[in-house]
Amino acid sequence: MKFYSFVFCLFLGNLVFAQQSEDLIPKDAVTVFSINNISLLQKISMDDLVRYEFMEEVQQELFDGSTSGKTLKDSGIDFNQKLNVFYGRGDAYEVSGFTFGIKNKEELFQVFDDFEKIESTYPNVEFYSSYFNNLIIRGNSALLIRVEPTMEKVDEVTDSIWYARGNEDPWTMYDYEEEMESDSAYQEILEEEIFEEMEEEDKPVSSYDFPDADEDPNQKNYYELRDSVQVQMQMGFLKTLCDELLVKKISLADFDPRFAKQLTHASEGIFYLDNSRNLEKAKGLWYFQTMFPSLYDDLKNLYSENILLGDLVLKENSVEFLMEAHYGEELGSIYEKMNDSKFDKNILKYIHNDNTAYFTYNIDLREAYEQAYKIIMPILTDERNAQMSANVLTIELLNEFLNKDALFGTYKGSLFGTFNGIKKIKTKKIIFTYDEEFNYIEEETEAEEDMPIFTLGFTTDRGDIPEKVLKHLSRLTSRFENKGNYWVYENAILESAPLYMINKNGLFIFTNDQDLAINHANGYGKEALSKKDSKKSKKSGFVYGMIDWAQTIERFPRDFFNAEQNSIIDAMRGKTGTMELTSSKTTAEKTNFKLVYNFEGIYDNSGKYLLDLLNSVYVISK
Amino acid sequence: MKTFAYFSLIFVLFGFTSCIEIIDDITIKNDGSGTLKYSINLSSNKVKINSILALDSLEGKKVPTIAEIEAEIISFKNKLNAKTGISQVVIDYNFTDFIFKIQLDFASVTALQTAIKEVIQEVSKEKNIPDLEHNWLSWDGTKIVRSIPDITTSRVKELKTEDIELLKTGNYTSISRFERMVEKFDNPSATLSKNKLAVMIRTNPYSLSQNSNILQNTIYLSPIKN
Numbered sequence: 052m053k054f055y056s057f058v059f060c061l062f063l064g065n066l067v068f069a070q071q072s073e074d075l076i077p078k079d080a081v082t083v084f085s086i087n088n089i090s091l092l093q094k095i096s097m098d099d100l101v102r103y104e105f106m107e108e109v110q111q112e113l114f115d116g117s118t119s120g121k122t123l124k125d126s127g128i129d130f131n132q133k134l135n136v137f138y139g140r141g142d143a144y145e146v147s148g149f150t151f152g153i154k155n156k157e158e159l160f161q162v163f164d165d166f167e168k169i170e171s172t173y174p175n176v177e178f179y180s181s182y183f184n185n186l187i188i189r190g191n192s193a194l195l196i197r198v199e200p201t202m203e204k205v206d207e208v209t210d211s212i213w214y215a216r217g218n219e220d221p222w223t224m225y226d227y228e229e230e231m232e233s234d235s236a237y238q239e240i241l242e243e244e245i246f247e248e249m250e251e252e253d254k255p256v257s258s259y260d261f262p263d264a265d266e267d268p269n270q271k272n273y274y275e276l277r278d279s280v281q282v283q284m285q286m287g288f289l290k291t292l293c294d295e296l297l298v299k300k301i302s303l304a305d306f307d308p309r310f311a312k313q314l315t316h317a318s319e320g321i322f323y324l325d326n327s328r329n330l331e332k333a334k335g336l337w338y339f340q341t342m343f344p345s346l347y348d349d350l351k352n353l354y355s356e357n358i359l360l361g362d363l364v365l366k367e368n369s370v371e372f373l374m375e376a377h378y379g380e381e382l383g384s385i386y387e388k389m390n391d392s393k394f395d396k397n398i399l400k401y402i403h404n405d406n407t408a409y410f411t412y413n414i415d416l417r418e419a420y421e422q423a424y425k426i427i428m429p430i431l432t433d434e435r436n437a438q439m440s441a442n443v444l445t446i447e448l449l450n451e452f453l454n455k456d457a458l459f460g461t462y463k464g465s466l467f468g469t470f471n472g473i474k475k476i477k478t479k480k481i482i483f484t485y486d487e488e489f490n491y492i493e494e495e496t497e498a499e500e501d502m503p504i505f506t507l508g509f510t511t512d513r514g515d516i517p518e519k520v521l522k523h524l525s526r527l528t529s530r531f532e533n534k535g536n537y538w539v540y541e542n543a544i545l546e547s548a549p550l551y552m553i554n555k556n557g558l559f560i561f562t563n564d565q566d567l568a569i570n571h572a573n574g575y576g577k578e579a580l581s582k583k584d585s586k587k588s589k590k591s592g593f594v595y596g597m598i599d600w601a602q603t604i605e606r607f608p609r610d611f612f613n614a615e616q617n618s619i620i621d622a623m624r625g626k627t628g629t630m631e632l633t634s635s636k637t638t639a640e641k642t643n644f645k646l647v648y649n650f651e652g653i654y655d656n657s658g659k660y661l662l663d664l665l666n667s668v669y670v671i672s673k
Numbered sequence: 674m675k676t677f678a679y680f681s682l683i684f685v686l687f688g689f690t691s692c693i694e695i696i697d698d699i700t701i702k703n704d705g706s707g708t709l710k711y712s713i714n715l716s717s718n719k720v721k722i723n724s725i726l727a728l729d730s731l732e733g734k735k736v737p738t739i740a741e742i743e744a745e746i747i748s749f750k751n752k753l754n755a756k757t758g759i760s761q762v763v764i765d766y767n768f769t770d771f772i773f774k775i776q777l778d779f780a781s782v783t784a785l786q787t788a789i790k791e792v793i794q795e796v797s798k799e800k801n802i803p804d805l806e807h808n809w810l811s812w813d814g815t816k817i818v819r820s821i822p823d824i825t826t827s828r829v830k831e832l833k834t835e836d837i838e839l840l841k842t843g844n845y846t847s848i849s850r851f852e853r854m855v856e857k858f859d860n861p862s863a864t865l866s867k868n869k870l871a872v873m874i875r876t877n878p879y880s881l882s883q884n885s886n887i888l889q890n891t892i893y894l895s896p897i898k899n
Contacts, residue, residue: 548720
């Protein structure tokens with residue numbers, strides 16, 4: 052009985068006290084990529100990993116050349132813990148770094164040999180520092196972090212102190228125009244003469260003089276003051292972050308239960324991106340923040356709960372990226388309406404079964420517009436501001452006067468695209484012809500050149516509207532011509548090749564594929580996408596994409612790449628498969644995406660396959 | 674003139690490896706003065722050139738805009754025009770078919786060679802271009818000797834088989850015209866015009882790169898009738 056109690060206590064103790072690397076991710080992290088080492092190493096052994104050529108460079112970089120012969124295995128890192136890379140930007144500072152487990156501290160400091168121990172004010176926590184980088188060790192986990200105040204904040208505080216001390220504007224101390232206009236050569240000679248005549252001790256250390264605060268040499272100039280402010284702010288922000296993380300024990304996993312849940316996944320890697328916090332920190336929105344504060348708050352609410360969670364799964368013959376895009380109720384309602392669209396089967400007729408890559412995108416813009424109008428207009432109307440009121444009025448009038456049936460009937464929102472590799476296309480070239488006296492004249496003849504073949508089409512209920520535009524254009528220039536089943540726009544692509552437009556079957560299609568325009572204006576018929584592949588596209592949510600890497604690589608135009616790029620492409624031949632993107636049905640809460648990279652050939656596992664591919668590219672490009 | 678060939682070949686080898694047509698056409702009067710016409714026809718590569726011009730940079734180097742290329746052409750023309758013994762420089766170019774033509778009058782073949790060498794030296798970033806030491810034209814009033822510097826063979830060896838195949842599809846035409854009849858010439862690949870006032874050699878950039886002597890020719894003229 053005593054034995055069972057002991058085991059129970061040990062297990063409980065491990066649960067309560069064992070610190071893991073993920074517990075050291077600060078809550079300021081907005082983006083995190085976490086690699087589950089345990090899971091990954093089951094697929095790729097450390098011995099296999101260190102044998103790759105590209106690892107030599109990683110190890111040299113890591114060990115700084117000071118410990119030759121060492122490998123990643125000797126770095127002291129505990130590969131049974133997760134490795135978490137993070138980044139975040141707050142109002143006042145940016146954080147970046149990674150957390151990892153420690154197996155052997157002595158070995159670890161052979162890697163981090165330029166870090167010096169500094170006094171720690173936190174119990175059971177060690178602090179090391181190297182320039183702006185800080186290494187924080189708690190138990191058997193470490194956090195390597197860099198905290199940098201944003202330059203806007205640094206400037207704001209510096210300016211405040213600078214002016215409070217009675218100084219003048221530091222940026223108008225020089226008359227730059229006058230300086231530019233003066234004879235610079237003469238100026239240089241004069242400065243050199245003055246420098247030569249100066250007593251040795253009076254000579255400035257640097258030839259560049261900073262603006263002084265005043266005549267008192269003990270007073271800092273503007274730049275010195277800014278440096279001091281930056282360092283002080285850096286220390287202050289680091290302390291705030293450490294207090295929160297090490298004293299209050301609030302990590303990202305404690306702050307956001309969605310991240311904590313994601314960490315429990317047994318996949319090889321997880322991804323976390325909090326878009327709602329990204330919006331808060333978006334630099335471009337400062338104008339909104341300043342001019343329309345309540346509108347900005349409403350926008351923030353609209354973007355609340357907007358988060359992207361992902362998993363990386365390595366399977367025997369595939370690599371899978373599973374992503375969940377979450378959003379708040381209001382934004383979700385717009386996406387839900389937009390993505391709830393009936394699949395247009397007509398587009399499948401125009402995708403050839405032998406195509407290299409294609410995508411279908413199926414949305415209802417009209418529904419999305421109506422829902423967005425319902426959600427966003429009240430937000431805009433609430434803003435008590437003359438400029439915003441004028442904008443609201445304009446939008447409301449447009450909403451009333453515009454023929455939405457015609458607009459959204461012409462472009463409904465659904466479209467498709469294909470890449471059909473490289474084909475020879477007809478162009479014109481000039482040749483010189485000679486007479487018997489060797490005089491020559493220019494003659495235009497037909498030529499052929501390689502060109503990537505693309506098709507892009509969108510569904511339309513109002514094919515008559517683009518037809519009106521084309522008819523008008525054909526009256527303006529002879530380069531537009533109606534050929535019956537299709538329109539042609541001569542020399543539209545790179546001033547050399549024609550662009551074909553097909554306006555049939557509720558679709559408006561742009562293509563440079565002459566064969567499609569001339570012979571298949573009503574679709575490919577039996578040569579169209581197979582039923583099996585069509586079903587995949589129809590079954591997917593609003594988006595579906597497929598790339599056949601083997602064919603794409605084979606059909607890459609060699610002429611468009613240099614010798615080195617072609618060598619890399621050659622290396623990828625034979626290591627290729629298919630990539631497929633599917634999406635779930637969009638609900639008001641989320642949309643799921645799945646990106647699957649299937650490969651063929653004999654490999655131990657997908658991790659090994661990826662590393663082989665990476666290594667091939669590294670060896671060739673080295 | 675052959676320096677133009679040199680630069681054009683580099684253009685062919687490392688810029689546009691597929692079909693290109695070059696005509697170098699020189700007329701020499703009895704007094705040693707004459708006219709040079711040089712044409713580069715890239716119309717077979719319109720798609721590729723346009724796709725390159727649409728880029729900001731290629732292989733880490735900035736791709737010039739059409740305006741920048743035009744400015745360079747005008748600068749080249751002005752530099753040539755300013756040289757002693759060179760006059761009537763006309764450069765005709767079109768960026769639809771990518772055909773570039775230059776025509777100029779020269780007082781003597783020496784003046785022509787000196788002017789071209791000086792301009793190339795001015796526009797080149799290299800200080801000493803060994804190939805410019807080579808004289809590709811000599812004229813003594815009765816015969817003209819034409820040759821080309823041996824500069825391309827080693828570079829061609831670095832090219833891939835498919836690129837070498839593309840070089841074979843290009844054309845290089847060299848025409849020499851005179852005011853009096855040609856008596857004989859020593860290059861068996863050359864042909865004589867019906868009126869016997871011009872000699873032409875045609876080859877492709879690949880053959881030229883493999884054997885720079887392929888265009889070498891000494892053309893003997895009939896004596897001047899008093």
